[in-house]
Each structure stands twice: as structure tokens, then as C-alpha cells.
Ligand SMILES: NC(=O)C1=CN([C@@H]2O[C@H](COP(=O)(O)OP(=O)(O)OC[C@H]3O[C@@H](n4cnc5c(N)ncnc54)[C@H](OP(=O)(O)O)[C@@H]3O)[C@@H](O)[C@H]2O)C=CC1
């Protein structure tokens with residue numbers, strides 16, 4: 001069955017040894033200044049920006065574009081199946097609209113944010129995509145982290161995958177990577193559609209190959 005859903009761009013930054021944060025899961029500056037400018041444009045041109053609760057608990061991101069008003073900023077979406085998002089999180093500030101997506105059995109509410117409930121133990125991504133489309137979201141940027149990116153690939157919901165490779169090594173067995181989760185029995189095959197040097201790093205752009 002074909003579902004109507006937003007065009008999904010996954011974007012992240014990893015080190016030359018494939019890590020997206022430190023062993024303590026703390027945010028690290030991996031992108032070059034040139035890449036950060038590109039990410040800003042990508043955010044600006046997206047109707048919504050989505051992250052998982054793991055990213056919010058680790059990084060406490062704003063997920064806004066500096067200089068844009070409340071109305072102009074993309075919708076911020078947090079996947080939070082068990083209602084762990086603290087009331088003090090920056091994504092709950094008044095700089096942009098926020099949608100918290102949780103599971104059907106979670107009754108939590110947050111001041112100033114809309115809540116959508118879908119899925120029993122895990123947020124149902126396919127259903128979420130249809131609901132986002134119905135409310136006018138046509139372009140969705142998925143910023144991470146590794147568990148959420150993995151789920152989007154697993155559900156066949158990725159249209160474009162942009163990964164900036166920063167020229168540094170972090171190392172560490174437990175440092176997160178762009179697609180964590182349980183891993184795939186069959187690899188998700190990708191087609192490299194573009195590459196570009198951005199400062200001291202390389203931006204790789206892929207599209208999933210569905211017909212193998
Ligand atoms: N370098 C970069 O570009 C980026 C790096 N990061 C880094 O990534 C790390 C965070 O990644 P990670 O810990 O994997 O957390 P994620 O941000 O991927 O969040 C994962 C959590 O989201 C919840 N969730 C709800 N529904 C789903 C679903 N359908 N699929 C997957 N997850 C779902 C789950 O929690 P629950 O069961 O409670 O619902 C899950 O544990 C941090 O270290 C951060 O710094 C993050 C973004 C970008």
C-alpha cells in the first residue's frame with residue numbers, strides 16, 4: 001500500500017571513524033563551519049525537524065534556525081515513547097512549535113506542546129508519517145540520533161541520507177554511530193549521488209536503493 005508521507009532527509013555528522021558523539025554520548029562539534037551553514041539552510045527549508053528523546057536527553061538541542069520567528073521556524077518533533085522529556089528541555093521554549101510523539105499507553109502532557117500518541121511500545125513511524133502529511137508537512141529533516149535514524153531506515157522511510165565526515169577520530173566501543181539499533185539482517189543499499197568537500201571534511205549524499 002502506498003502511503004502519502006513527507007520527503008524524509010536524514011542528516012548527521014560523523015567522525016572519520018564513524019562516531020556521532022563521545023563515549024559518554026555527549027555532543028561534539030564534528031561539522032565544519034561550512035557544513036553548519038548547509039545544515040542551517042536544510043533546517044530552514046524543512047517543514048519539520050525530528051529527533052529522538054536520546055538526543056534531547058544528551059544534547060538538549062534548540063532545533064531552531066537563528067533569526068527566524070516562531071511562525072517561520074520548522075515544527076520541532078521529539079519521539080518520546082515513554083514520556084521522558086523534561087519540562088525544562090529547550091525544545092519546549094517559545095521559539096518554535098513543538099510536537100511530542102509518544103505511545104498510546106503514555107498519558108503524559110507537556111505545557112506549551114502538542115502531543116500525538118501512536119504505537120503500543122514504540123512510536124509507529126509509518127502512522128506518524130501519514131499524520132504529518134495530513135497536517136501539511138511535506139519535508140521532514142531527521143537529525144538523529146542513531147536509534148531513530150536506524151528505525152527510519154528499517155521502516156523504509158528515508159529518501160535522502162546526508163552524512164558529513166569530519167576529519168577527526170573519537171574512538172570508543174560505545175560511542176554512538178549514525179545507525180545504531182539492532183542492526184539489519186540485510187544491508188540497506190545506498191546509491192552515492194553527490195560528494196562535496198566542505199571545509200576540512202566531506203559531505204556524502206546518498207539515496208537508498210529499493211530495487212535490489
Ligand atoms: N553528530 C550528529 O549529527 C548527531 C549526534 N547525535 C548523538 O546521538 C546520541 C543520541 O542517540 P540515541 O541515544 O540513539 O537516541 P535517539 O535520539 O535516536 O533516541 C532514541 C530513543 O527515541 C525513542 N523512540 C521512540 N520511538 C522510536 C522509534 N520508532 N524508533 C527509535 N527510537 C524511538 C526511544 O526511547 P523510548 O523507548 O523512551 O521512546 C529511543 O530509545 C547522542 O549522543 C547525540 O549527541 C544526535 C543527533 C545528531
Ligand SMILES: Nc1nc(O)c(N)c(N[C@@H]2O[C@H](COP(=O)(O)O)[C@@H](O)[C@H]2O)n1
Pocket residue numbers: 011012013027028029030031039051055059060061062063064143144
Ligand atoms: N550537523 C551536526 N553537526 C555536528 O557537529 C553536531 N554535533 C550535530 N548535532 C546535532 O545538532 C543538534 C544541536 O542543535 P541546536 O544547535 O541546539 O539547535 C544536536 O542535538 C544534534 O542533533 N549536528
